[in-house]
Amino acid sequence: MxxxxxxxxxxxxxxxxxxxxxxxxxxxxxxxxxxxxxxxxxxxxxxxxxxxxxxxxxxxxxxxxxxxxxxxxxxxxxxxxxxxxxxxxxxxxxxxxxxxxxxxxxxxxxxxxxxxxxxxxxxxxxxxxxxxxxxxxxxxxxxxxxxxxxxxxxxxxxxxxxxxxxxxxxxxxNACTEMGYRMKGKTVIIGDRNPFGYLARDYGVEMMAAFHGCGHDSEPSAKELVSLIETAKENDADIVFYVDFSGGKIARTVASELENAKTEQLFSCHNVTAEDFMTKSYYDLMMQNISRIIGAEHAAD
Known part of the structure:
Protein backbone atom coordinates (compact mmCIF):
# COMPACT_ATOMS: atom_id res chain seq x y z
CA MET A 1 0.00 0.00 0.00
CA ASN A 174 34.81 30.59 -8.68
CA ALA A 175 34.66 26.86 -9.39
CA CYS A 176 35.26 27.50 -13.09
CA THR A 177 38.24 29.73 -12.26
CA GLU A 178 39.71 26.92 -10.17
CA MET A 179 39.05 24.47 -13.01
CA GLY A 180 40.99 26.76 -15.35
CA TYR A 181 44.00 26.72 -13.04
CA ARG A 182 43.91 22.95 -12.71
CA MET A 183 43.56 22.36 -16.46
CA LYS A 184 46.53 24.50 -17.52
CA GLY A 185 48.61 22.59 -20.02
CA LYS A 186 45.82 20.08 -20.64
CA THR A 187 43.49 19.79 -23.63
CA VAL A 188 39.89 18.67 -23.15
CA ILE A 189 38.96 16.31 -26.00
CA ILE A 190 35.38 16.58 -27.24
CA GLY A 191 34.34 14.04 -29.86
CA ASP A 192 31.35 16.14 -30.81
CA ARG A 193 30.29 19.71 -31.47
CA ASN A 194 31.60 22.21 -28.97
CA PRO A 195 29.08 24.57 -27.37
CA PHE A 196 31.56 25.50 -24.63
CA GLY A 197 33.47 28.24 -26.43
CA TYR A 198 32.61 30.89 -23.84
CA LEU A 199 33.48 28.59 -20.96
CA ALA A 200 36.83 27.76 -22.56
CA ARG A 201 37.71 31.37 -23.33
CA ASP A 202 36.59 32.96 -20.07
CA TYR A 203 38.39 30.44 -17.86
CA GLY A 204 41.42 29.55 -19.97
CA VAL A 205 40.48 25.92 -20.68
CA GLU A 206 41.95 24.48 -23.87
CA MET A 207 39.40 22.41 -25.79
CA MET A 208 39.54 20.57 -29.10
CA ALA A 209 36.38 19.24 -30.73
CA ALA A 210 35.44 17.17 -33.77
CA PHE A 211 33.49 20.12 -35.21
CA HIS A 212 34.19 23.82 -35.47
CA GLY A 213 31.44 25.48 -33.44
CA CYS A 214 28.00 23.89 -33.37
CA GLY A 215 27.06 23.62 -37.02
CA HIS A 216 24.61 21.07 -38.37
CA ASP A 217 27.26 18.86 -39.97
CA SER A 218 26.35 15.25 -39.25
CA GLU A 219 29.95 14.03 -39.42
CA PRO A 220 33.37 15.70 -39.07
CA SER A 221 35.72 15.51 -42.02
CA ALA A 222 38.33 12.74 -42.04
CA LYS A 223 41.03 15.39 -41.59
CA GLU A 224 39.30 16.83 -38.51
CA LEU A 225 38.84 13.38 -37.00
CA VAL A 226 42.48 12.38 -37.54
CA SER A 227 43.66 15.67 -36.04
CA LEU A 228 41.46 15.15 -32.98
CA ILE A 229 42.74 11.60 -32.46
CA GLU A 230 46.36 12.77 -32.77
CA THR A 231 45.80 15.54 -30.24
CA ALA A 232 44.12 13.08 -27.87
CA LYS A 233 47.13 10.75 -28.11
CA GLU A 234 49.57 13.61 -27.56
CA ASN A 235 47.66 14.54 -24.39
CA ASP A 236 47.39 10.92 -23.19
CA ALA A 237 43.63 11.47 -23.02
CA ASP A 238 41.74 8.81 -21.10
CA ILE A 239 38.35 10.52 -21.49
CA VAL A 240 36.67 11.67 -24.68
CA PHE A 241 33.63 13.84 -24.04
CA TYR A 242 30.40 14.11 -25.97
CA VAL A 243 27.52 16.54 -25.63
CA ASP A 244 24.05 15.68 -24.37
CA PHE A 245 21.48 14.60 -26.97
CA SER A 246 24.16 13.71 -29.52
CA GLY A 247 24.44 9.98 -28.82
CA GLY A 248 28.23 10.01 -28.49
CA LYS A 249 29.00 8.08 -31.70
CA ILE A 250 31.99 10.19 -32.72
CA ALA A 251 33.37 10.23 -29.17
CA ARG A 252 33.27 6.44 -29.12
CA THR A 253 35.11 6.34 -32.44
CA VAL A 254 37.87 8.58 -31.08
CA ALA A 255 38.07 6.65 -27.80
CA SER A 256 38.44 3.37 -29.70
CA GLU A 257 41.70 4.71 -31.18
CA LEU A 258 43.14 5.44 -27.73
CA GLU A 259 44.44 3.12 -25.05
CA ASN A 260 41.96 2.40 -22.25
CA ALA A 261 39.93 5.55 -22.98
CA LYS A 262 36.30 5.97 -22.06
CA THR A 263 33.60 8.43 -23.06
CA GLU A 264 31.69 10.77 -20.80
CA GLN A 265 28.86 13.26 -21.30
CA LEU A 266 28.97 17.01 -20.78
CA PHE A 267 25.83 19.09 -20.40
CA SER A 268 25.33 21.95 -22.86
CA CYS A 269 22.39 23.10 -20.66
CA HIS A 270 20.35 24.35 -23.63
CA ASN A 271 17.84 21.65 -22.70
CA VAL A 272 17.51 18.77 -20.25
CA THR A 273 15.90 15.38 -19.98
CA ALA A 274 12.51 15.08 -18.32
CA GLU A 275 14.19 13.59 -15.24
CA ASP A 276 16.76 16.40 -14.95
CA PHE A 277 14.04 18.98 -15.53
CA MET A 278 12.43 17.79 -12.30
CA THR A 279 15.55 17.51 -10.17
CA LYS A 280 18.41 19.67 -11.50
CA SER A 281 19.27 23.28 -12.22
CA TYR A 282 21.75 25.03 -14.49
CA TYR A 283 24.06 25.28 -11.48
CA ASP A 284 23.85 21.53 -10.82
CA LEU A 285 24.60 20.58 -14.43
CA MET A 286 27.49 23.01 -14.77
CA MET A 287 29.02 21.76 -11.51
CA GLN A 288 28.83 18.24 -12.95
CA ASN A 289 30.64 19.50 -16.05
CA ILE A 290 33.39 20.98 -13.90
CA SER A 291 33.75 17.76 -11.92
CA ARG A 292 33.99 15.68 -15.08
CA ILE A 293 36.49 17.99 -16.80
CA ILE A 294 38.71 18.00 -13.72
CA GLY A 295 38.30 14.23 -13.62
CA ALA A 296 39.78 14.10 -17.11
CA GLU A 297 42.87 15.85 -15.75
CA HIS A 298 43.25 13.19 -13.04
CA ALA A 299 42.65 10.39 -15.54
CA ALA A 300 45.47 11.66 -17.73
CA ASP A 301 47.97 11.91 -14.86
Missing part, protein backbone atom coordinates in the same frame (compact mmCIF):
# COMPACT_ATOMS: atom_id res chain seq x y z
CA UNK A 2 2.76 2.44 0.97
CA UNK A 3 4.72 1.54 -2.16
CA UNK A 4 1.66 2.16 -4.35
CA UNK A 5 1.02 5.49 -2.64
CA UNK A 6 4.62 6.62 -3.10
CA UNK A 7 4.52 5.65 -6.78
CA UNK A 8 1.29 7.58 -7.26
CA UNK A 9 2.64 10.60 -5.35
CA UNK A 10 5.86 10.68 -7.38
CA UNK A 11 3.87 10.45 -10.60
CA UNK A 12 1.84 13.50 -9.56
CA UNK A 13 5.01 15.42 -8.71
CA UNK A 14 6.55 14.49 -12.05
CA UNK A 15 3.51 15.59 -13.99
CA UNK A 16 3.37 18.89 -12.12
CA UNK A 17 7.05 19.63 -12.48
CA UNK A 18 7.05 18.85 -16.20
CA UNK A 19 4.32 21.35 -16.97
CA UNK A 20 6.95 23.66 -18.45
CA UNK A 21 8.26 21.19 -21.02
CA UNK A 22 5.25 19.18 -22.18
CA UNK A 23 2.04 19.71 -24.08
CA UNK A 24 0.22 20.81 -20.92
CA UNK A 25 -1.99 23.87 -21.16
CA UNK A 26 -0.13 27.08 -20.34
CA UNK A 27 -2.04 29.56 -18.21
CA UNK A 28 -2.54 33.11 -19.45
CA UNK A 29 -0.13 35.56 -17.86
CA UNK A 30 2.70 33.05 -17.48
CA UNK A 31 6.36 33.83 -17.90
CA UNK A 32 7.18 31.91 -21.07
CA UNK A 33 10.81 30.96 -21.82
CA UNK A 34 12.23 29.54 -25.02
CA UNK A 35 14.83 27.14 -23.55
CA UNK A 36 16.31 25.84 -20.32
CA UNK A 37 18.86 28.44 -19.15
CA UNK A 38 16.41 31.35 -19.13
CA UNK A 39 13.67 29.07 -17.80
CA UNK A 40 15.81 27.91 -14.91
CA UNK A 41 16.87 31.43 -13.92
CA UNK A 42 13.30 32.73 -14.16
CA UNK A 43 11.81 29.90 -12.13
CA UNK A 44 14.38 30.36 -9.38
CA UNK A 45 13.77 34.11 -9.22
CA UNK A 46 9.98 33.77 -9.32
CA UNK A 47 9.67 30.80 -7.00
CA UNK A 48 5.96 30.21 -6.42
CA UNK A 49 5.07 33.83 -7.21
CA UNK A 50 4.54 33.36 -10.95
CA UNK A 51 3.94 30.57 -13.45
CA UNK A 52 7.11 29.94 -15.45
CA UNK A 53 7.09 27.57 -18.43
CA UNK A 54 9.50 26.42 -21.14
CA UNK A 55 8.49 26.02 -24.77
CA UNK A 56 11.28 23.63 -25.80
CA UNK A 57 10.12 20.05 -25.07
CA UNK A 58 12.36 18.21 -22.64
CA UNK A 59 14.93 16.01 -24.32
CA UNK A 60 14.67 17.72 -27.72
CA UNK A 61 17.31 19.53 -29.75
CA UNK A 62 16.90 23.31 -29.86
CA UNK A 63 18.18 23.49 -33.44
CA UNK A 64 15.21 21.37 -34.60
CA UNK A 65 12.47 23.13 -32.64
CA UNK A 66 9.49 24.60 -34.47
CA UNK A 67 6.75 26.30 -32.40
CA UNK A 68 3.20 25.00 -32.61
CA UNK A 69 0.00 27.04 -32.73
CA UNK A 70 -0.35 26.33 -29.00
CA UNK A 71 3.14 27.77 -28.39
CA UNK A 72 2.29 30.94 -30.31
CA UNK A 73 -0.92 31.29 -28.31
CA UNK A 74 1.02 30.87 -25.06
CA UNK A 75 3.50 33.59 -26.04
CA UNK A 76 0.66 35.93 -27.04
CA UNK A 77 -0.97 35.48 -23.62
CA UNK A 78 2.27 35.71 -21.64
CA UNK A 79 3.13 38.41 -19.14
CA UNK A 80 6.70 38.11 -20.37
CA UNK A 81 8.46 36.11 -23.07
CA UNK A 82 12.16 35.44 -22.45
CA UNK A 83 14.37 34.03 -25.19
CA UNK A 84 18.07 33.70 -25.84
CA UNK A 85 18.23 34.67 -29.50
CA UNK A 86 20.67 33.47 -32.11
CA UNK A 87 20.74 30.97 -34.96
CA UNK A 88 18.72 28.28 -33.13
CA UNK A 89 15.89 30.70 -32.41
CA UNK A 90 15.23 32.28 -35.79
CA UNK A 91 11.61 31.21 -35.23
CA UNK A 92 11.23 33.81 -32.46
CA UNK A 93 10.76 36.68 -34.91
CA UNK A 94 7.83 34.88 -36.57
CA UNK A 95 6.26 34.07 -33.21
CA UNK A 96 6.50 37.65 -31.98
CA UNK A 97 4.92 38.94 -35.18
CA UNK A 98 2.03 36.51 -34.71
CA UNK A 99 1.74 37.09 -30.96
CA UNK A 100 1.30 40.85 -31.22
CA UNK A 101 2.08 43.27 -28.42
CA UNK A 102 3.75 41.00 -25.85
CA UNK A 103 6.58 42.07 -23.53
CA UNK A 104 9.71 40.19 -24.55
CA UNK A 105 13.45 40.24 -23.87
CA UNK A 106 16.40 38.70 -25.67
CA UNK A 107 19.43 37.63 -23.65
CA UNK A 108 22.11 37.19 -26.29
CA UNK A 109 23.27 40.77 -25.77
CA UNK A 110 24.18 39.84 -22.18
CA UNK A 111 27.47 38.69 -23.64
CA UNK A 112 29.65 41.80 -23.76
CA UNK A 113 32.41 40.09 -25.78
CA UNK A 114 30.80 37.70 -28.28
CA UNK A 115 32.51 34.83 -30.03
CA UNK A 116 31.85 34.06 -33.69
CA UNK A 117 31.60 30.66 -35.36
CA UNK A 118 31.00 29.31 -38.84
CA UNK A 119 27.26 29.01 -39.46
CA UNK A 120 25.05 28.01 -42.36
CA UNK A 121 25.07 31.61 -43.63
CA UNK A 122 28.68 32.45 -42.88
CA UNK A 123 30.15 33.81 -39.64
CA UNK A 124 27.64 34.33 -36.84
CA UNK A 125 27.66 34.94 -33.12
CA UNK A 126 28.04 31.86 -30.97
CA UNK A 127 24.69 31.73 -29.22
CA UNK A 128 25.74 29.46 -26.35
CA UNK A 129 26.50 32.39 -24.07
CA UNK A 130 25.15 30.66 -20.94
CA UNK A 131 28.00 28.11 -20.92
CA UNK A 132 30.10 30.78 -19.19
CA UNK A 133 28.88 31.65 -15.68
CA UNK A 134 30.10 35.19 -16.31
CA UNK A 135 27.44 35.55 -19.01
CA UNK A 136 24.90 33.57 -16.99
CA UNK A 137 25.26 36.10 -14.17
CA UNK A 138 24.36 38.93 -16.57
CA UNK A 139 21.44 36.91 -17.97
CA UNK A 140 20.01 36.32 -14.49
CA UNK A 141 20.40 40.00 -13.62
CA UNK A 142 18.54 41.09 -16.75
CA UNK A 143 15.73 38.61 -16.09
CA UNK A 144 15.43 39.81 -12.49
CA UNK A 145 15.23 43.46 -13.47
CA UNK A 146 12.54 42.89 -16.09
CA UNK A 147 10.52 40.60 -13.81
CA UNK A 148 10.48 43.40 -11.22
CA UNK A 149 9.08 45.75 -13.87
CA UNK A 150 6.40 43.30 -14.99
CA UNK A 151 5.40 42.25 -11.45
CA UNK A 152 6.26 45.27 -9.25
CA UNK A 153 4.25 43.96 -6.32
CA UNK A 154 6.45 40.88 -6.08
CA UNK A 155 9.81 42.65 -6.04
CA UNK A 156 10.65 41.70 -2.44
CA UNK A 157 10.18 37.99 -3.17
CA UNK A 158 12.10 38.26 -6.42
CA UNK A 159 14.96 40.10 -4.74
CA UNK A 160 15.40 37.45 -2.07
CA UNK A 161 15.34 34.65 -4.64
CA UNK A 162 17.62 36.52 -7.02
CA UNK A 163 20.20 37.06 -4.29
CA UNK A 164 20.24 33.31 -3.63
CA UNK A 165 20.65 32.58 -7.34
CA UNK A 166 23.37 35.21 -7.66
CA UNK A 167 25.31 33.59 -4.82
CA UNK A 168 25.18 30.24 -6.63
CA UNK A 169 26.39 31.78 -9.87
CA UNK A 170 29.26 33.45 -8.03
CA UNK A 171 30.22 30.08 -6.53
CA UNK A 172 30.02 28.55 -10.00
CA UNK A 173 32.25 31.29 -11.41
Missing amino acids: IKRFLTFFLAILLAASLAGCTDSEIADGAVVCSAFPEYDFARQICGDSADVVMLLPCGSEAHDFEPTAKDIKAVAAASLFIYNGGESEVWVERVLLSAGNVRSISLIDCCTSPLYVDGEDGREQDEHIWTSPKNATLMAEKIYNVLCEVFPGKKDVFESNYNALSAKLTALD
